[in-house]
Amino acid sequence: MNIDGSNLRIGRLSTVVAKAALLGNEVNIFNVEKIIITGDKKKVFEKYKQRRERGAPLVGPYYPRIPSKFVKRCIRGMLPYKQTKGRDALDRVKCHKGVPAQFKETKLESIPAAHIDNSMVAKFTTVGEVCKLLGGKEE
Numbered sequence: 001m002n003i004d005g006s007n008l009r010i011g012r013l014s015t016v017v018a019k020a021a022l023l024g025n026e027v028n029i030f031n032v033e034k035i036i037i038t039g040d041k042k043k044v045f046e047k048y049k050q051r052r053e054r055g056a057p058l059v060g061p062y063y064p065r066i067p068s069k070f071v072k073r074c075i076r077g078m079l080p081y082k083q084t085k086g087r088d089a090l091d092r093v094k095c096h097k098g099v100p101a102q103f104k105e106t107k108l109e110s111i112p113a114a115h116i117d118n119s120m121v122a123k124f125t126t127v128g129e130v131c132k133l134l135g136g137k138e139e
Contacts, residue, residue, distance in 0.1 A: 006034040007115060010037050013029070016113075018089070021093050022079070022085065029093070029095045030096050030100075032068050032096065033127055035071060036124045052134050065136030
């Protein structure tokens with residue numbers, strides 16, 4: 001399953017991907033920096049900045065700043081990752097910034113239920129913007 005993440009809401013995308021991974025499917029998500037986080041931009045930035053600063057640097061919890069790891073962490077929240085089946089499912093999920101050369105010829109799917117055009121939300125930001133605010137560097 002190859003998914004183009006452009007203009008897809010992160011929560012809806014995560015649930016679909018988590019279910020597919022639990023069923024044993026390999027899932028590749030492309031253009032993760034263009035995935036949408038809904039809500040007021042200022043509140044979204046405050047929320048993720050607070051998550052990033054929570055805990056101690058050597059103890060955790062650790063919250064990623066790279067877009068591909070950021071999205072994978074959101075998908076992890078939808079999986080029973082402390083169990084073997086959840087860890088195996090998370091291993092079947094791959095997130096990519098952009099579209100790598102080896103996948104240029106493959107047909108990318110979209111998830112209509114997760115598309116931002118199908119919602120009434122006017123305020124949103126992208127994963128790339130949030131990661132840039134958190135101090136993330138390019139992959």
